[in-house]
Amino acid sequence: MTTRTPETPQKPAAPRPVRAAATLIVLRDEGRGLEVLMLRRAEKANDQNSGASVFPGGVIDAHDRSLHTQCSGLDDAAASKRLAVPEGGLDYYAAAIRECFEEAGVLFATDPSGALVRLDGLPPEQLAAMRDAAVQGTDALLALCAEHGWQLAVDRLTYFTHWLTPPGMPRRFDTRFFLAPMPAGQSVRPDGSETVEHMWLKPAEAVDPARGLKLMNVTRRILEQLAQFASADDVIAHARGLRHIPRVMPRLASGPAGLRPVNMEEPAYDEISLVDPDGKGHGRYAHEAGLVMRLSAQIVRVTGAAADALAHSYFVGTAGGDCALIDPVPADAAHVETLRAAAPGRVRWILWTQASAGPSVHAHDALAAAWPEASMAQPAPGEELTVGDARLRVLPGTGDEQARRFLLVEEHTLFTGTAPQPVAGDDGTGNIEWIAPGQGFVRRVLNGV
Structure with a gap:
């Protein structure tokens, strides 16, 4: 790891x-x-x-x-x-x-x-x-x-x-x-x-x-x-x-083969432009289990090894203040420990984009032990959670009435889990500019798709 x-x-x-x-x-x-x-x-x-x-x-x-x-x-x-x-x-x-x-x-x-x-x-x-x-x-x-x-x-x-x-x-x-x-x-x-x-x-x-x-x-x-x-x-x-x-214009990023140019059609390109616009080399063209990355002032991503693919968990909030944890997947003891060590502040909410991704009884206990003060109740669409200096708006998901998506209003970033990529502004406000998926790279919403 x-x-x-x-x-x-x-x-x-x-x-x-x-x-x-x-x-x-x-x-x-x-x-x-x-x-x-x-x-x-x-x-x-x-x-x-x-x-x-x-x-x-x-x-x-x-x-x-x-x-x-x-x-x-x-x-x-x-x-x-x-x-x-x-x-x-x-x-x-x-x-x-x-x-x-x-x-x-x-x-x-x-x-x-x-x-x-x-x-x-x-x-x-x-x-x-x-x-x-x-x-x-x-x-x-x-x-x-x-x-x-x-x-x-x-x-x-x-x-x-x-x-x-x-x-x-x-x-x-x-x-x-x-x-x-x-x-x-x-x-x-x-x-x-x-x-x-x-x-x-x-x-x-x-x-x-x-x-x-x-x-x-x-x-x-x-x-x-x-x-x-x-x-x-x-x-x-x-x-x-x-x-x-x-x-x-390619961008430089790091990965298993060292530092190399990443071309514009590669999946990692948008993410690198977001996290490393000055080319310092801390962007990544490949993910790996245990990788902790600060994507912005209010987003930290932790990558874990799921059953057949890598999966992302996201901390959203102000460093040193309150934050929400989205999709602690896989919710096993090892990944929970990695998440605990990576938490940038006090975890007040533990959220899931897909109801089916919710924790088992054993995983629930591990999460509760790591963050005893955190709420694991699923908020309703239309609610807003205050996370430090930011707002996390709850949107309905797709394909499951219990599914949710979460919009970080100040950074125009939508956390979708495994849901399909939405069109720009499908929250009714036109505020979506970035997609943070449960797997793969953060990507920009361009020309409405």
Whole structure:
């Protein structure tokens, strides 16, 4: 049995700075179907992405706006509209092209005729000089375009997805990802400093554990998405048809495999956003018997091992004051002892959401011995219990006239036991925002369901 002390809510830490970034996913079809360009980053100390296989990309440079004059086919107004930003959208397109040239030696630019430049046809010494200039920064790329009459081919890039690094990471990036087919007449040449190797891989190959690539969560998830498409044309056509591209932000949480990102579609995501919005790592992506968690200032959850699954009991009330205990299940001596040790205050009420979950005679005696002053009488729908500084409103249950649900009014949280999830506001007041079930994770009531 694992027992954890409830986390006491702390004053939120100062938010970590978030840096705007752009990434270019370069695609090709070379007889094997869709392949994607992967670069291996150099090994560096204190770099969370050291040695990872990534797409070309990096942070927006303060001078990227100066590249606007060298961009063709898209102006800042159109780029900003596509990215749903007030202005500066073209910065992301320009930065994606700049970073791809700096890290991979691939330049998305057109010559005066409007054709994509073919760098492989240049003399080796000229190409080497261009690469040296590229690593000098934005101004060097601007001068290079001006010298040759080139324009950055931002209209060849297709906006694909938008990710924000989880709170709690040492460095956070708000990154826009673009797609583009590999230009003809060019070869990939890692810069040897930021990137030391390149690979053309089918997306499924890149995520295969047998390949052994170090992949960040965002990279892996995008590769898994790309693996659904047969060709570069297919995925680009899909991206061009997207009317709205939402921001994706995983969250960090702890569990049997240690600290890891939890993605938005995982069952634990809503709960983690509630209990650990700053990414300190005390949210959980897995439950276990004996786990004690403070979910909010007025809610402590204790998880026990029922017959065939884990089950939750909840303390509701003010720490150090009066509280109610909802569903002390399983109501055996061992779990009652765990509950007794975890109680944040004086237990005045012991409540059940389902009449069938009520205690046996033996369990009743154990609960009464632990909290002799607590009432175990089932309140009627419509009653309100005062628990410290909060109110616990009693609502009718479903499927059993003796069943109950309990709404913590101040935190808009409904304790449902094993009852089905209600729709928002089914208490007649519109106050339900969170569901605290008897099994599984706390979840948000969204869009009325």
